[in-house]
Amino acid sequence: MALRRRIAMSASVMALIGGTVAIAPTAPAYASASAGAEAWNPTTSLGGAIRECYAASCDVVEQTDRGQPLDWDHYAINGSGNRWYYVRYVFGNGHPKIVYGWIYCGNVTAPC
Numbered sequence: 070m071a072l073r074r075r076i077a078m079s080a081s082v083m084a085l086i087g088g089t090v091a092i093a094p095t096a097p098a099y100a101s102a103s104a105g106a107e108a109w110n111p112t113t114s115l116g117g118a119i120r121e122c123y124a125a126s127c128d129v130v131e132q133t134d135r136g137q138p139l140d141w142d143h144y145a146i147n148g149s150g151n152r153w154y155y156v157r158y159v160f161g162n163g164h165p166k167i168v169y170g171w172i173y174c175g176n177v178t179a180p181c
Contacts, residue, residue, distance in 0.1 A: 109140035109157060110179070117176025119168060123153030130170040131158060139172070141179055152181055 114133035121127045123145045133139065141154040152174040159167050174181035 108142050110142070112139050112141055112154070112156075112177045112179040113137070114139055114158075114172070115176050115178065117172055119156060119158055119170035119172050120153075121170055123147045123151075123171040124149075125173070127171070131160075131168045133158060133172070133176070139177060141177070144174070145171075154179055 114135060114137040116135040117133055118129040119131045119133060120129055124147050137158070137160065140157045142157070144152050144154045146152055153171045154174060154177060155169070156172050156177075157167060157169055159165050
């Protein structure tokens with residue numbers, strides 16, 4: 070009986086660890102370094118929020134306007150089955166600001 074309890078407890082712990090690993094990663098709001106230039110693909114914003122992680126419930130990092138150029142590096146599918154792109158957004162005059170984060174595929178011209 071004790072062995073069955075230990076096995077069940079181990080399975081529960083492993084499920085908990087697996088669930089923890091599956092939590093959506095967050096990207097830094099403002100990063101000073103980026104992936105190599107060869108990894109970025111151009112796209113255009115249709116207007117929408119860049120978020121800290123790939124879910125609508127995540128905090129907004131920056132709001133984009135329609136027509137703003139963005140670059141995406143990779144994408145992820147969240148638990149709701151929605152595609153989100155990890156993007157780099159450069160904006161501002163004089164001293165450009167660079168923002169990294171996630172944007173929903175319906176808010177860019179890249180394929181959804």
